[in-house]
Each structure stands twice: as C-alpha cells, then as structure tokens.
Amino acid sequence: MIRLLLLLSLPLYVLDQWTKLWIVREFRLHEDMREVIPGIFWLHHTANTGVAFGMFNGTEYANYAFGAISLGALAFIIWLHRKGAFPGWMSRAAVALLVAGIFGNLTDRLMHGYVVDFLLFDFGFPPFNPWPSFNVADSCVVSAAILLALASFTEAKLSAKKP
Secondary structure, eight states: OHHHIIIIIHHHHHHHHHHHHHHHHHSOTTTOEEEEETTTEEEEEEEESSSGGGTTTTOTTHHHHHHHHHHHHHHHHHHHHHTTOOOSHHHHHHHHHHHHHHHHHHHHHHHHSSEEEEEEEOOSOTTOSSOOOBOHHHHHHHHHHHHHHHHHHHHHHHHHHOO
8 A cells, every 4th residue: 555655646736836836936816817728728826725515615713624624634535544444455556645635735724724726627517617726636536436436336346256
C-alpha cells in the first residue's frame, strides 16, 4: 500500500497543488477567466469553503467543519485499511486516489482558507449549465468513489472464492 501511495497519491497531490498554485498566481479570484475550448471549457479562480457543487460554500464555519471531516475521513480510511477492507487492486487504487484528493483539498483549506477550484465545463445540458467548478483533487475523489463502487462488486467475489 505504501508503494501505491508513493506512486499514485503523491504525484496526484503534487499535480493538484502545482495546478492550484499556478491558478492562484495567474488568475484574480472570481475575476479572470480564460476560454480553453470555445463554449465548453474555461480556466478561472474560484473559492469554495464548502463541499461538492459548492454546497455550504460561504457559511461561517464550513471551512473548519469540512477540514475536520477530512481528517476524520483519513483516520477512517486508515482504520479500514488495518481491518483489511481493501483486498484488491481496485479498492487500494481507490484509497490512493482518496488520499490524494483529501490531502489536496485539506492543504488548500489550511493555506488559502478555501479550496481552489478552477476547471469549468459547460456541455450544454441541464441541470448543470455550466458544471460546477472543480480541481484535480476533486477528480481524484470522484474517481475513487467510482472505483470503490466497482470494487464492491468484483472484490467481494474474489474474497468469497478464497478458502
């Protein structure tokens, strides 16, 4: 598991922090926007103290509450790992992605007082026109959730076959 954390989590964490540092240096908060793919994809700098889709963004203690929840999630992941809850490659990869995502956004909360979001897409379909802004860490968390869902079906079968 340590190897996976070093080979997957660490590079993704570094990529997340590097892209956010670049955005913070190059874009004024809530002002600048650069179109990358006309009508579909933009880069911009926005602040999110809440969670997914901007829920609870701007509420007084949201940044502290979600920072604490992040630490609790990390502790829970460690506890589950020690209990052998991640038997296959898919669930272990999901954990590595979760760790990268949690640390990426937690670092933002500690350094900036908010999570730096900067990727903005509009594919032209409701209910999200455009899709809420996100970052590399958010992508890691969503990918981890998908992998964990898949692993819950495939890895359960693998562990049932063992004597």
